[in-house]
Amino acid sequence: MNQARSTPFNKAAMHGALILYTLIALFPVFVILINSFKTRRAIFREPLSLPDADSFSLIGYQTVLKQGDFFLYLQNSMIVTVASLFFVLLFGAMAAFALSEYRFRGNMWMGLYLALGIMIPIRIGTVAILDMMVATGLVNTLWALILVYTAQGLPLAVFILSEFMRQVSDDLKNAGRIDGLSEYTIFFRLVLPLVRPAMATVAVFNMIPIWNDLWFPLILAPGEETKTLTLGSQVFIGQFVTDWNAVLSALSMAILPVLLLYVIFSRQLIRGITSGAVK
Amino acid sequence: MTALSLTNVNKSFGKVHVLKDINIDVAEGEFVVFVGPSGCGKSTLLRVIAGLEDATTGDVKIGADVVNMSPPSKRGIAMVFQSYALYPHLTVRGNMSLALKQERQPKDVIAERVNNAAEMLNLADYLNRYPSELSGGQRQRVAIGRAIVREPKLFLFDEPLSNLDAALRMNTRIEIANLHRKLGAAMIYVTHDQTEAMTLADKIVVLRDGRVEQIGTPMELYNNPANRFVAGFLGSPSMNFLPAGLINEGDDRTIGIRPEDLRISEDGALNATVTHVEKLGGDTNIIAHVNSHQITARLFGQHDVEEGAGIRLGFAAERTYHFDASGARLG
Numbered sequence: 001m002n003q004a005r006s007t008p009f010n011k012a013a014m015h016g017a018l019i020l021y022t023l024i025a026l027f028p029v030f031v032i033l034i035n036s037f038k039t040r041r042a043i044f045r046e047p048l049s050l051p052d053a054d055s056f057s058l059i060g061y062q063t064v065l066k067q068g069d070f071f072l073y074l075q076n077s078m079i080v081t082v083a084s085l086f087f088v089l090l091f092g093a094m095a096a097f098a099l100s101e102y103r104f105r106g107n108m109w110m111g112l113y114l115a116l117g118i119m120i121p122i123r124i125g126t127v128a129i130l131d132m133m134v135a136t137g138l139v140n141t142l143w144a145l146i147l148v149y150t151a152q153g154l155p156l157a158v159f160i161l162s163e164f165m166r167q168v169s170d171d172l173k174n175a176g177r178i179d180g181l182s183e184y185t186i187f188f189r190l191v192l193p194l195v196r197p198a199m200a201t202v203a204v205f206n207m208i209p210i211w212n213d214l215w216f217p218l219i220l221a222p223g224e225e226t227k228t229l230t231l232g233s234q235v236f237i238g239q240f241v242t243d244w245n246a247v248l249s250a251l252s253m254a255i256l257p258v259l260l261l262y263v264i265f266s267r268q269l270i271r272g273i274t275s276g277a278v279k
Numbered sequence: 280m281t282a283l284s285l286t287n288v289n290k291s292f293g294k295v296h297v298l299k300d301i302n303i304d305v306a307e308g309e310f311v312v313f314v315g316p317s318g319c320g321k322s323t324l325l326r327v328i329a330g331l332e333d334a335t336t337g338d339v340k341i342g343a344d345v346v347n348m349s350p351p352s353k354r355g356i357a358m359v360f361q362s363y364a365l366y367p368h369l370t371v372r373g374n375m376s377l378a379l380k381q382e383r384q385p386k387d388v389i390a391e392r393v394n395n396a397a398e399m400l401n402l403a404d405y406l407n408r409y410p411s412e413l414s415g416g417q418r419q420r421v422a423i424g425r426a427i428v429r430e431p432k433l434f435l436f437d438e439p440l441s442n443l444d445a446a447l448r449m450n451t452r453i454e455i456a457n458l459h460r461k462l463g464a465a466m467i468y469v470t471h472d473q474t475e476a477m478t479l480a481d482k483i484v485v486l487r488d489g490r491v492e493q494i495g496t497p498m499e500l501y502n503n504p505a506n507r508f509v510a511g512f513l514g515s516p517s518m519n520f521l522p523a524g525l526i527n528e529g530d531d532r533t534i535g536i537r538p539e540d541l542r543i544s545e546d547g548a549l550n551a552t553v554t555h556v557e558k559l560g561g562d563t564n565i566i567a568h569v570n571s572h573q574i575t576a577r578l579f580g581q582h583d584v585e586e587g588a589g590i591r592l593g594f595a596a597e598r599t600y601h602f603d604a605s606g607a608r609l610g
Contacts, residue, residue, distance in 0.1 A: 171364035171437075174331050179425075180352030180381035193368060 029255065036060050036248035043244055060245030063236070064253070067246070069224070073232035078257060080142055080228060081210050084149035085203050091150070092157025092202065093165075093195070097187050099158070100165040101173070111162065117155030122148065123215060133220055140223035148216050153206040164198035165191060200268040207265070211258045229254045280307045281340070282433050282465030283328065288337035290320075290327055290489075297323050299489045301337070305433075305467065305482075310459050313469045314476040314512070315486035321469045324486070325435055328467065330354050342432050352381065357426035358435040361442060363418045365410040365425075371397075372406040375425050389428075396424040399461070400454075416447045423455075427462070434466040440475065452478060473513050477501070485509050507606035510535050516564060516575045523601065525549070525569060532609060535600035538564070541576035543584075547593030549574070556584050567592070 034050055035043045042055030049055075064070050099111045122129075129148060130139075138144040168191050176186040192199070217231040233254065236246040283305040290298035297320045305311050313321040326332040328339055330351035338345050346354045357378075365374050372393055379389045397403045400420040410418055419439060426434055436455070440448045456479055459466055470476055476483050477497045485492040485500065485508070493505040497513075504510035510518045516538045523530035526548050541549075543565075551567035551574060558581065565576045565584055569592075576592055584590065601609040 169362055169364060171360035171362045172366070174326075174329075174351075175358070175360060175364035175425075176366075177331060178329060178351045178356065178358050179378035180350075181377075189368070190366065 032248050032251050032255075036245070036252040038245075040245055043248075057245070060243075060247075060249030061253075063243060063246040064249045068227075068232050068235055070229075070232065070250070070253070072225070073227050073229045074253070074257065076142060076226055077211060077229040077254075080145045080149065081207060081258075081261070083142075083146045084153065084210050085206055087146065087150040088153035088157050088206055089199055089203060092154050093161050093192060093199065094187070095154070095158045096161035096165050097191060100162045111158075114158045115155055117151075118159060122152045126215070126219060130219060138220075140221050140226050142221065142226055144220040145216055145226075145228070148220065149206075149210045149213075153202075153210075156205065157202045160202055161195060161198055164195045168194050196268055200265045203265045204262060207258065207261055211254075281305060282307050282309065282342065283467070284338075284340045285324075285328070286338040286340070288324070288327060288334045288339065290323055290332065291335045297489050298327070298334075301489075301491055303484055303491065303494065305465050308463050308465055310456075310466045310468065310479060310481045311484060312476040312480035312482070313467065313484045313486055314473060315471065315492075316512075317471055319486040320489040321471075321486050322437055325358075325437055325467065325469050328433075329356055329358050329435055352378070355432040356435055357429045357431040357433075358437065359419075359422045359426050359439045361438040363410070363422045363442070365418055365421055367410055370407050370409055371402060371413070371421050371424075374410065374421055375428050378425070378429050392428040392430070393424075396427040399427065399458070400424050415443055416451065419443060419451060420454075423458070427458075432464065434462075434464055436466065436468040438470055439468075440470070441472070455479065474515060477513065483513075485512060504600065504608065506608050507533065507535065507602040510600055510602075510608075514538075516577060518600070519574045520602070521549075521569060521572050521574065525572070531604070533602045533604075535602060536574075536594050537598070538575045538577035539579075540594050540598040541574070541592045542594065543576070543578070543582075543590050544593035545591060547591035549592040549594075551590055551592050553584055553586055553588050553590060556586060565590075 037051040038055045039057040133139045133144045172190055173186050176190050214230050217228045233250040236243040281304050285301050285303045288301040315321050327334045339347055341354055375393045376389045397406055402420055440451055480497055483497055483500055484494050487508055493509045501513055518535045518537050520533050520535050523532045523534040549569050551569045553567045555566040557564035563578045563582045567574050603609055
């Protein structure tokens with residue numbers, strides 16, 4: 001950073017603001033984590049205190065691991081999230097490439113049509129989607145969820161990625177064409193690596209809502225074999241009694257994988273930004 | 280034998296007519312420069328030749344074949360881009376050999392051609408570096424090397440020097456000229472810089488608004504421009520245009536005088552006021568005003584002229600050009 005512009009006061013104020021924001025953002029996660037290690041009574045008596053010798057208990061985790069099939073749910077969630085992200089990125093990038101690279105009749109209308117999905121919540125079509133899934137026999141399969149989430153993520157992906165792909169140098173693509181590269185090679189080898197930061201952004205945007213979604217798993221895949229983690233955790237929330245130990249423990253464990261995915265993608269994001277800056 | 284011939288090439292983007300009836304022949308081994316102001320269609324024309332754009336009508340013939348329907352890689356051409364357009368994920372060697380690998384050339388042929396090109400361009404020490412580790416001039420040489428290894432019938436250069444600084448530009452210009460002499464292949468070079476056009480070309484094609492204004496050797500165009508646009512575009516500083524009425528009462532033509540044909544003389548026909556003097560050491564450029572018309576005189580050697588001074592500028596009548604109101608050359 002420029003020496004002349006960074007006074008100690010500026011620095012302190014900047015870091016103060018960032019630290020404050022971090023605390024606010026992490027507080028709920030922190031509360032979930034500490035309470036997942038406490039007895040039920042301690043959770044309600046002093047929700048903000050750390051677990052001590054008296055209140056420490058692993059009962060929540062034991063319940064979660066005993067009841068229901070936690071690791072199957074985790075696996076389902078992982079499969080659905082990763083597969084959906086893969087398809088969103090693949091098809092989104094391909095559509096964005098076509099829209100930004102080729103001149104064809106109705107190019108602009110096609111782009112607008114694809115972006116329209118950003119404005120229309122997919123849940124409005126739940127009944128129709130359910131009908132379709134029943135007709136195609138996809139109910140209670142992970143494919144039902146993957147297809148729906150792919151459809152849900154594509155509009156924004158196409159919108160963001162086509163904006164970025166317009167910035168990729170035409171000369172580079174043309175050089176590839178003159179050297180005899182196929183359009184697919186140009187897309188995968190030349191263009192995709194250059195829009196990696198945008199891909200990471202799209203991935204992060206899409207990942208969290210998919211991982212946390214309760215609506216579609218509940219409607220399209222409520223079967224024991226296909227339950228996602230979010231849906232699986234609901235067994236502990238009853239109409240009259242809620243097993244808070246188990247809910248908090250399940251949530252704590254559900255945070256970890258998504259955190260891991262986030263770290264992977266944000267690495268890409270940072271690497272993409274710096275590699276662009278220093279050329 | 281022609282390396283390239285364009286017959287009645289037209290190109291439209293929607294309703295915008297970008298290239299209008301272009302007819303150009305390029306002989307084997309000839310260095311042809313397309314020159315014109317930005318937006319004149321010269322880059323589009325190059326893209327049509329390369330096959331990156333399709334001509335709306337007309338034929339593109341490279342060597343003996345009409346290539347209208349051939350993809351760029353099958354046209355026997357190689358292109359050097361303004362922004363270098365090196366593949367960022369490949370080393371210099373990878374960049375230069377990619378096209379040959381695509382053609383499925385045997386490994387030893389690839390290695391030999393890459394090494395020869397690297398030798399020719401002084402890139403031998405950099406073959407294992409990535410483009411991001413090279414300077415601008417080196418990147419441009421890699422881009423040229425990538426074209427050389429393909430041994431094309433026709434080289435296409437799209438403003439290859441505009442991203443380089445002035446000193447490097449001059450050196451690279453000379454390198455390109457040497458390269459042309461060594462390789463003997465036909466080259467087409469697009470630029471908006473008239474100095475590059477004059478110094479490199481065997482033949483210059485001046486374009487304006489998608490039309491060919493004039494084709495000829497640099498000296499033909501300089502000494503015998505077909506119209507006011509060509510006269511004004513070539514030469515630096517550019518030609519002075521004055522209403523001939525300033526000299527002969529009632530003459531409604533425009534008179535064109537090259538700056539180097541103007542002399543300070545007691546009995547000069549033009550009465551001018553000096554507004555600015557550029558002393559270049561070898562030359563002195565005097566910018567003056569005749570009434571409200573700006574005029575530039577280029578004097579050889581060093582001259583002390585005061586700004587604001589009144590001078591008389593003379594010229595030889597046989598060194599002038601006359602144009603009518605539409606810009607066409609008269610007599």
